[in-house]
Amino acid sequence: MTVQFLLDKMSEFSTQEAVAVGSNIITYGELLEKYHDWLNWIYSENIKPGEVVSIKSDYSADSISLFLALTQNRNIIVPLSNDSKAHFETFCDIAQNQYDIILSDDDSQLTKTGNQAEHPLYKVLREKDRPGLVLFSSGSTGKSKAIFHDLSQLLNKFTVPRKMMRTLAFLQFDHIGGVNTLLYTLANGGTAVVPSKRTPESVCEALEKHRVEVLPTSPTFINLLLLSGAADHADLSSLKLITYGTETMPDSTLAAITARFPETKLLQTYGLSEVGILRSKSRDSQSLWVKVGGAEFETKIVDGRLWIKSESAMLGYLNAPSPFDQEGFLDTGDQVEQDGEWLKILGRQSEIINVGGEKVYPAEVESVVLEMPGVEDAAVYSSPHAITGMIVAIEVKLNTDETLSEFKVRLRLHCAGRLPAYKVPKKITLIDSYTHNARFKRMRKRS
Amino acid sequence: MTHDEIQALILSAIELTNQSREDLEQVPVSPDTALFGAQGHLDSMGLVALLIDIEDMLQDQDIHISLSDERAMSAANSPFKNVASLVAHISHLLERE
Numbered sequence: 340m341t342v343q344f345l346l347d348k349m350s351e352f353s354t355q356e357a358v359a360v361g362s363n364i365i366t367y368g369e370l371l372e373k374y375h376d377w378l379n380w381i382y383s384e385n386i387k388p389g390e391v392v393s394i395k396s397d398y399s400a401d402s403i404s405l406f407l408a409l410t411q412n413r414n415i416i417v418p419l420s421n422d423s424k425a426h427f428e429t430f431c432d433i434a435q436n437q438y439d440i441i442l443s444d445d446d447s448q449l450t451k452t453g454n455q456a457e458h459p460l461y462k463v464l465r466e467k468d469r470p471g472l473v474l475f476s477s478g479s480t481g482k483s484k485a486i487f488h489d490l491s492q493l494l495n496k497f498t499v500p501r502k503m504m505r506t507l508a509f510l511q512f513d514h515i516g517g518v519n520t521l522l523y524t525l526a527n528g529g530t531a532v533v534p535s536k537r538t539p540e541s542v543c544e545a546l547e548k549h550r551v552e553v554l555p556t557s558p559t560f561i562n563l564l565l566l567s568g569a570a571d572h573a574d575l576s577s578l579k580l581i582t583y584g585t586e587t588m589p590d591s592t593l594a595a596i597t598a599r600f601p602e603t604k605l606l607q608t609y610g611l612s613e614v615g616i617l618r619s620k621s622r623d624s625q626s627l628w629v630k631v632g633g634a635e636f637e638t639k640i641v642d643g644r645l646w647i648k649s650e651s652a653m654l655g656y657l658n659a660p661s662p663f664d665q666e667g668f669l670d671t672g673d674q675v676e677q678d679g680e681w682l683k684i685l686g687r688q689s690e691i692i693n694v695g696g697e698k699v700y701p702a703e704v705e706s707v708v709l710e711m712p713g714v715e716d717a718a719v720y721s722s723p724h725a726i727t728g729m730i731v732a733i734e735v736k737l738n739t740d741e742t743l744s745e746f747k748v749r750l751r752l753h754c755a756g757r758l759p760a761y762k763v764p765k766k767i768t769l770i771d772s773y774t775h776n777a778r779f780k781r782m783r784k785r786s
Numbered sequence: 787m788t789h790d791e792i793q794a795l796i797l798s799a800i801e802l803t804n805q806s807r808e809d810l811e812q813v814p815v816s817p818d819t820a821l822f823g824a825q826g827h828l829d830s831m832g833l834v835a836l837l838i839d840i841e842d843m844l845q846d847q848d849i850h851i852s853l854s855d856e857r858a859m860s861a862a863n864s865p866f867k868n869v870a871s872l873v874a875h876i877s878h879l880l881e882r883e
Binding site: 695724725726727730743744747748751752755760761763765766 | 802805806829830831832833834835837838839842852854855856858859
């Protein structure tokens with residue numbers, strides 16, 4: 340499978356809006372034109388199939404069409420958005436990029452790095468003459484892993500026609516969610532709307548201006564959206580669906596968002612950079628129970644932990660051992676509760692806090708603390724303690740003038756009756772900034 | 787810090803604890819109060835919270851010590867038995883500083 344089916348689709352939709360960046364709107368026809376320009380440029384620069392090319396850019400007509408042209412040329416693409424600017428050097432080093440392309444507003448800069456990209460997994464893909472994609476994990480649980488995909492396998496998923504939708508491109512193309520949004524949109528003649536900034540205000544402005552129907556985002560961003568009041572000043576009546584993933588949804592945030600947008604459907608998505616985004620179905624908008632799967636996915640639960648097998652799974656890590664078992668299943672590291680075919684994602688096994696033998700999931704504690712007036716953000720982590728082995732520790736961002744002692748009393752009174760004593764945060768730190776990273780995923784401290 | 791200052795600090799930490807405890811669970815604010823163990827007013831979670839409150843209060847005075855290290859846990863006479871033993875424990879830790 341090459342990118343040809345996408346190009347065919349795109350010419351079918353040539354007069355329709357493909358991408359809206361700020362107030363700049365690009366049709367499918369224009370995108371195709373740019374695609375051909377970039378393809379000719381690739382030939383003229385003599386970039387050969389199988390070579391590893393990094394693109395440093397956020398979403399734009401140029402970066403998207405260049406991405407497609409490199410796919411057509413069967414290159415191994417390393418998209419690097421400004422989200423991960425601090426890690427560009429490390430990531431390029433791991434991916435062994437042979438070419439580096441920096442795209443800015445009206446300019447592009449090509450550098451030949453002199454790197455030899457001889458990773459055994461690269462060789463496997465080159466023998467099949469297929470395009471590749473390198474993504475990096477956020478490193479929230481240690482060092483970033485380089486995830487290597489057969490891009491033609493990822494594309495395959497989109498050959499089945501689905502609903503045409505106007506979707507906010509919340510994540511960039513260096514994140515599996517961002518790639519998924521982009522490819523889904525292009526394959527179905529939808530419009531990807533890129534907000535000028537990822538602030539609640541900017542996002543609401545883009546939602547209103549471009550009559551966006553789908554907002555794929557994270558629980559943390561939803562929380563900020565509600566807190567900011569940005570949605571109160573915008574007409575968001577076009578919004579039909581809000582999807583959330585990448586981290587565990589606190590019950591309190593879900594309850595608040597369904598109350599705020601009663602007409603909008605809420606859907607929990609589940610995906611991992613390693614296996615792609617699974618098709619999912621929430622039991623209902625207020626529910627954290629979800630059915631995940633889809634034609635190309637198989638799941639199993641071992642010791643309460645979810646394992647996934649997928650045709651479109653990555654080939655492997657460039658900088659870590661293969662995580663697949665003998666049958667090709669991958670351990671997601673997520674603990675789940677099961678009710679027939681419905682699952683509830685409890686949280687990462689690695690983030691469970693063991694307080695004197697009792698298990699605590701950070702998300703359930705955060706959820707209760709986030710209910711408190713004046714609490715803007717909260718991130719729970721484990722802290723070692725001589726008496727109980729571990730204790731629940733929490734960082735809280737307040738918009739009140741309370742002292743630490745005053746807040747402690749209020750937090751304890753609020754948690755009493757809602758959480759058993761061992762789950763109530765013991766170590767409390769007041770912080771001034773939000774706890775999330777550039778992709779609006781809550782970053783919990785590691786002790 | 788003097789013995790009396792340490793004791794005052796512990797008592798104010800107990801007052802803080804009491805603000806979020808029910809009437810029947812109030813811990814007497816007194817130098818004679820039994821904290822943890824026989825006749826103690828605190829369970830392990832309550833003790834952990836009290837110790838952290840005291841650590842936070844010491845931190846406000848720029849004193850950074852941990853009240854529950856390995857040695858405290860293995861001491862023959864628990865330093866967490868009552869207010870008096872906790873005063874002695876903290877005073878000992880401060881001397882070592």
